[in-house]
Amino acid sequence: xNESSEVALAFDDTELLPAIAQDTDTGDVLMLAYVTPExxxxxxxxxxAHYYSRSRDELWKKGGTSGHVQRVADVRVDCDxxxxxxxxxQEGGACHTGYESCFYQTLDSVNRxxxxxxDPTDASAVTAETTVVGERVFDPDEAYE
Amino acid sequence: xNESSEVALAFDDTELLPAIAQDTDTGDVLMLAYVTPExxxxxxxxxxAHYYSRSRDELWKKGGTSGHVQRVADVRVDCDxxxxxxxxxQEGGACHTGYESCFYQTLDSVNRxxxxxxDPTDASAVTAETTVVGERVFDPDEAYE
Numbered sequence: 186x187n188e189s190s191e192v193a194l195a196f197d198d199t200e201l202l203p204a205i206a207q208d209t210d211t212g213d214v215l216m217l218a219y220v221t222p223e224x225x226x227x228x229x230x231x232x233x234a235h236y237y238s239r240s241r242d243e244l245w246k247k248g249g250t251s252g253h254v255q256r257v258a259d260v261r262v263d264c265d266x267x268x269x270x271x272x273x274x275q276e277g278g279a280c281h282t283g284y285e286s287c288f289y290q291t292l293d294s295v296n297r298x299x300x301x302x303x304d305p306t307d308a309s310a311v312t313a314e315t316t317v318v319g320e321r322v323f324d325p326d327e328a329y330e
Numbered sequence: 331x332n333e334s335s336e337v338a339l340a341f342d343d344t345e346l347l348p349a350i351a352q353d354t355d356t357g358d359v360l361m362l363a364y365v366t367p368e369x370x371x372x373x374x375x376x377x378x379a380h381y382y383s384r385s386r387d388e389l390w391k392k393g394g395t396s397g398h399v400q401r402v403a404d405v406r407v408d409c410d411x412x413x414x415x416x417x418x419x420q421e422g423g424a425c426h427t428g429y430e431s432c433f434y435q436t437l438d439s440v441n442r443x444x445x446x447x448x449d450p451t452d453a454s455a456v457t458a459e460t461t462v463v464g465e466r467v468f469d470p471d472e473a474y475e
Contacts, residue, residue: 188462196456203348212357217413222456225440261433268362270433288406288415295370311341311367317333
């Protein structure tokens with residue numbers, strides 16, 4: 186028999202918590218986005234992954250525009266209730282760039298521009314040299330036209 | 331030939347960014363913690379996963395106390411440079427509770443206490459009913475004594 190329990194979710198500290206999506210077929214980590222309690226409720230209720238878009242400031246069904254939906258097998262929560270793991274079956278690719286996973290680049294080195302790093306609004310202060318290792322599975326121009 | 335590029339890391343918006351750890355043997359998602367540029371540099375330099383502890387406010391080598399280190403095969407960065415993926419070989423278990431993964435509970439339902447949710451300091455405002463599905467691989471009392 187499996188052990189049941191009640192876990193406090195850490196939405197008191199912040200409005201949003203991170204949710205990782207993992208492909209149950211390949212095991213690949215696909216993406217990370219943010220969720221509200223409502224996004225998790227919608228995910229459990231519909232069986233499709235929902236997140237909260239920080240840029241558009243709204244509840245967001247993954248694949249609502251592109252058709253690249255995520256069918257959710259189960260939702261895990263971590264030991265301290267502040268991160269979620271959506272275990273999903275991904276339609277098409279998860280990344281808006283056309284890659285199967287958003288984590289399609291491996292990091293070779295990190296470069297800090299000491300001069301510019303004093304300006305917190307300068308996005309170029311910390312950069313990384315990367316190599317593309319992922320697989321492109323769709324053409325983003327067609328998916329989002 | 332693999333494509334190389336330079337990616338801006340989103341440390342300008344926040345001091346810390348999330349890093350997911352995934353076991354390269356099992357494919358399991360083990361944990362999520364936060365990193366600074368220094369934590370990533372230490373990880374690349376030493377080959378062992380480093381994070382930044384928000385509670386202790388310091389750079390942290392995973393397994394420094396327990397011996398449950400993570401040997402890092404590679405570090406991935408996502409499409410918008412604001413999340414990292416450490417692909418690791420985990421010694422022992424990743425979770426301080428003794429489970430292999432911090433994501434050892436599956437979420438059955440989310441409960442919002444509407445009365446209490448107006449108080450943002452109340453951690454019990456949003457809770458989840460969960461079922462334990464993970465595997466305990468070590469005794470935390472022995473690892474952290």
